[in-house]
Amino acid sequence: MDKAERILLVFCRLLKHEWLNKTSLALEFNTTERTIERDMQSIRAVLSEARSPAVLLWDRQKGSYILSHYQHRPLQSMEALTILKILLGSRALRLDEMEGLVQALCGLLSPRDETEFSQLLEEELDGYHEPAHHQAIIKTQWDLQQCIRDHRKIRLHYSRGDDMRTSHVVFPLSVVVSDGYFYLIAVVEGTAHTGPAFFRLDRIRSFDVIHGGSHLPEEDAFSLRRLRSTTPFMFGGKPVRLTLRCKNSAVEALFDKIPAHTVLSWEEDTVLVEVTVSISGFFRWLLMQGDAIVIIGPEPLRQAFIQTLQRIQNAYTDIKEDCPK
Template identity: 35%
Template sequence: MRNDDSKAARILFGYDRLRKGFVLNKEDLADEFKVTQKTIQRDLNEIRAYIAERYIGEAVRYDTRQKGYRLVNNGGKPVSAIEVFALVKIVLESRAFNKSEMDALLNAVCGMASKPERKAFNDLILNEKFHYEPVTHGKPLLELIWDIGQCIMKKEVIEIGYTIMNGEERRRIVYPLAVVFSEFYFYLIAKFEDSEYNDPTFFRVDRIDSVKRLGRTHAYRRFEDGELKKRVQFMYGGELVRLRFLFRGPSLEAILDRFPTAVILRKDERGTVIEAEVFGKGCLIWLLGQGKQVELLGPEPLREEFRQMIRAMNEIYL
């Protein structure tokens, strides 16, 4: 192997290990590559200069406790095991990925912690990882989500093959606007091409069988994912509705967390009157589950539809 090749291999190896959260020890690297520690130090200096130039807020620093060099970020603060643990707990609780993708995600996230921390950390999640049960579709999603994300960023018009709930296959030409996660599933939020309606349509990503780029872009305005999520309940599409209801339950905080757009209109002996903006009628599912704690006040057409739902349910149990 030529010297130039050896140097390139060392630098790429060191950079890759730093990116994965490993600590680099000069003595160990010198033994592995059969070079002097001064040579390894020069390699580290080049990696350090490259990262300092290309990545704002990241740097290669010597860790006296670990006796080696590591990549730090967040203003010099390395990712802690506590932060990694929180991320993994959220990912595991989502149940959104099949087992192979979940294992890959866990390995990637765990690699951000130091070696001693990873051991303690793995012990903490071992039982949850063993008993992990993904949602039933079992499809790989990461690559599909990434591909759709690229189309969103470039405003590309796409044709999707999609399987609806009854098993029928459909093809739709859409403007992809956002990908969001809610209640175990990822959703593509999109607008039908040539549709007179501006209201968003939702497609569960695991039901998308194919994505075809049509080689053209759209001029539809950028969709604000965060603003949309504030107004969407259970990923039901539809018109924007100004919901008004009376809450008589014990935990007002839980209501405000469920409806981020909620505004308290008044409080009295009857309860708290709340107004919130929501898309579509998914909110009715939640309202049914609240029993006598919630009374839907308006709008009147939605209140009437809610009455009919309650009557239909009541007839089942008569």
């Protein structure tokens, strides 16, 4: 009996949920225990390659192997509804793509729950408004993810918000979702810009894989966890440290938006907080907070935000002057 036949017979017995003793197998197949161990490693490799939920376990006390079958329970209706709310609330996908995802979600339910969920689904989808860009996203993000996995450098053909077409050679690092948009986080080759750049997927017209391109240098090693905690806004730029005074009513919003914060002091109605952010994205978010969050320092950045407020005031003043009486 050759190796392939032996492994196949062993695997068939494992599928029957038999305990297989290593010493007994070695005697049965007239081979060594070391050979049986190698056979079991081959079976583990096949299970891993096939992404099987089953796991080949070794019991030291029994000196035996057994195949553990993990039974996946059906998704419950309340869990599916929660996922549905998150998906629809993101408004990050075109209607046809969203419908496809939701139908796949239905397939994970038990037949009884699927009937109930289908009624809820129709009501939820009825009020869905797809993003204004009307671009397909799912295939693009998957293709980019393959480039990230394989450490491929790519040439990105991009259309900015002002419709200006640009081209960049980038090292793709990650694809994330923020504020209703998918973003590619990447390091742009040949630029003095520090830190990663952010590209909206709906504005990527196409990209080409650059074969044989160099990999991202080790000193530029990317940590998505660190980036998410220090760069909650999808804008590039050098991170800067700010001290903020925040009213109690806005503390939760600030802490949720910028998890990597440091509380300097708590007062009766306010809290002093230190954060590290990219300025352009942070200023846009800060405008939504009114007077609930105020920049205390450093002074040059406080003045920069005051100038932003003055430009906004001037824009509204100009409109008032242009209005017909």
